[in-house]
Amino acid sequence: MNGLFFGIILTAFVVAAWYQLTNGPADVTPMDALSTAVINTATSSVELALGLVGVMTFFLGLMKVAEAGGLLTVIAKLLRPVMTRLFPEVPPEHPAMGAMIMNVSANVLGLGNAATPFGIRAMQELDKLNPLKGTATNAMVLFLAINTSAVTLLPTGVVALRAAAGSQDPAGIVPTTLFATLCSTTVAILMAKLLQGRNPMPAPVQEPVQEAAPAEDAADVITGSYPGWVSALVMAAFLGLIPLTILWGKQIAPWIIPGLAVLLLGYGVANRVRVYEAFVEGAKDGFQVAIRIIPYLVAILVAVGMFRASGAMDLIVMPLGILTEPLGMPAEALPMALLRPLSGSGAYGILASIINDPAIGPDSYAGYLVSTIQGSTETTFYVLAVYFGSVGIRKVRHALVAALCADVAGVVGSVVICSALYG
Numbered sequence: 226m227n228g229l230f231f232g233i234i235l236t237a238f239v240v241a242a243w244y245q246l247t248n249g250p251a252d253v254t255p256m257d258a259l260s261t262a263v264i265n266t267a268t269s270s271v272e273l274a275l276g277l278v279g280v281m282t283f284f285l286g287l288m289k290v291a292e293a294g295g296l297l298t299v300i301a302k303l304l305r306p307v308m309t310r311l312f313p314e315v316p317p318e319h320p321a322m323g324a325m326i327m328n329v330s331a332n333v334l335g336l337g338n339a340a341t342p343f344g345i346r347a348m349q350e351l352d353k354l355n356p357l358k359g360t361a362t363n364a365m366v367l368f369l370a371i372n373t374s375a376v377t378l379l380p381t382g383v384v385a386l387r388a389a390a391g392s393q394d395p396a397g398i399v400p401t402t403l404f405a406t407l408c409s410t411t412v413a414i415l416m417a418k419l420l421q422g423r424n425p426m427p428a429p430v431q432e433p434v435q436e437a438a439p440a441e442d443a444a445d446v447i448t449g450s451y452p453g454w455v456s457a458l459v460m461a462a463f464l465g466l467i468p469l470t471i472l473w474g475k476q477i478a479p480w481i482i483p484g485l486a487v488l489l490l491g492y493g494v495a496n497r498v499r500v501y502e503a504f505v506e507g508a509k510d511g512f513q514v515a516i517r518i519i520p521y522l523v524a525i526l527v528a529v530g531m532f533r534a535s536g537a538m539d540l541i542v543m544p545l546g547i548l549t550e551p552l553g554m555p556a557e558a559l560p561m562a563l564l565r566p567l568s569g570s571g572a573y574g575i576l577a578s579i580i581n582d583p584a585i586g587p588d589s590y591a592g593y594l595v596s597t598i599q600g601s602t603e604t605t606f607y608v609l610a611v612y613f614g615s616v617g618i619r620k621v622r623h624a625l626v627a628a629l630c631a632d633v634a635g636v637v638g639s640v641v642i643c644s645a646l647y648g
Contacts, residue, residue, distance in 0.1 A: 230524060233529070236532065237528075237535040238531070241536070262527075266526045266527045269581065284384065289503050290493040290504050291493065294492050296492060304456070315364050324346040340375075345611070348612045348615050352616040352617075357427060361620060363426060366621070367413075367627075369627075370627040370628050373413065374409035374413040376407055378399075380599075383599050386576065386596075387596055390577070391586075392588050397593060398597050400646070405598075405636075405639040406638075407638075408641075409601060412630055412634035413631035423623075424623045529578045561575050562636050565599065573599065593647045594643045601639055
C-alpha cells in the first residue's frame with residue numbers, strides 16, 4: 226500500500242507537470258487544479274467519514290443485538306452439514322471446523338471484523354493437521370478461497386457509505402451483492418476442488434502430524450448441528466432469493482433496512498436480550514470504526530483526487546473503457562474492479578470518490594455497480610498474506626489462482642445483476 230499510495234501521487238504530479246509545461250497559458254493551470262483537488266478532497270473525506278458515524282453506529286448496534294441473541298451460532302449449526310462435506314479431511318469435531326464455521330457465519334452477516342480472528346484461528350488449527358509444514362493443504366486453500374468470496378447477506382459498510390453519500394436507495398445493493406457473492410463463492414469452490422487434483426499436495430518429508438485434541442479454551446468451537454433436512458431446506462430457501470432479487474429487486478430494496486431493524490431487534494427480544502443495552506454496546510464500536518477510518522479516507526481520497534485532477538486517470542481508463550463499456554463495465558468503474566483485490570482501503574476510497582462524484586452519484590448504474598463490487602469481492606492479497614502468514618505458509622499452491630478466479634466471477638456477477646436491475 227505504501228508503494229501504491231506514493232505511486233499514485235507521483236504519477237499525478239508528473240502528468241500535471243507535463244500538461245503544465247506543454248500547454249499554453251490558461252485561467253486554471255493543471256497545477257492549480259491539482260492543488261485545488263488536494264484541499265477539496267481532504268476536506269470532503271473528513272465530512273464523508275463524519276457522515277458515516279450515524280449509519281455505521283446503527284448497523285453495528287443491530288448486529289450486536291443479533292450476535293447477543295445467538296444468531297451467529299444458529300447460522301453456524303446450519304452450515305455444519307455443508308462444511309463437513311466441503312472439508313472431508315477435517316474431522317467434524319476438530320477445533321478447525323468450528324473456527325471455519327464461525328468465520329463463514331460472520332462473513333455471511335457482514336461482520337468482517339469478527340470474521341478475521343476466526344479465520345486466523347481456523348488456519349492455526351488446520352496447520353495442526355498439516356503433514357507438510359510451510360505448504361498449504363487442500364483444506365487451507367479451499368478455506369482461503371471461500372474467505373475471499375464469502376456469500377454476504379448484508380454488506381453493512383457499503384450500505385452505510387451509500388447512505389452517507391445521499392443515496393435514496395442505500396440498501397439497493399443487498400440483492401445484487403447476494404447474487405454476486407453466490408457466483409464468486411461457487412467459482413471459488415469449483416476452482417479449488419478442480420485445481421487440487423492437478424496440483425496435488427507434495428509427499429511429506431516428515432511423519433504426519435497427529436490430529437490435535439480439541440482445545441479446552443476454544444470458545445469459538447461449535448458442536449452439534451441441525452438435522453440435514455433443516456439445513457437443506459434453509460439452503461434451498463436461500464438460493465430461492467436469487468430469482469426473487471432479479472424479478473423484484475427494486476421493489477424489495479426499500480423494505481430491507483426497516484425490515485432488518487424490526488427482525489433483528491425482534492430476534493433479540495425473543496431470545497431475552499436486553500436489546501437497548503446490546504444495541505448501545507455495538508453502536509460504540511460503530512462510532513470508533515467510523516472515526517478510525519478518517520486517516521485512511523483522507524490518504525486515499527486525496528491520492529485519487531490528484532490522480533483524477535491531473536488527467537492521469539483519463540489516460541489509463543478511457544482506452545480500456547472503450548473495450549469494457551459494451552460489456553457493462555463503464556470506464557469510471559474500472560479502477561474499482563482492478564484495485565479491489567490489491568487494497569481494501571484503496572478500493573474503499575475509490576468507491577467513496579465515485580459515488581460522491583456529482584456526475585455519477587450512488588444511485589446511478591455505475592454507483593450501484595461499484596458498490597456491489599466492493600461488497601462482493603475481497604482484498605485477496607491481504608487475506609492471503611494475513612491468513613497464510615499467521616501459520617508460516619510459504620507455498621500457497623493454487624490458492625491465489627482460485628481466489629483471483631473468484632474475484633473475476635464476483636465482478637462478472639456484479640455486472641450481470643446490476644445490468645438486469647439497474648442498467
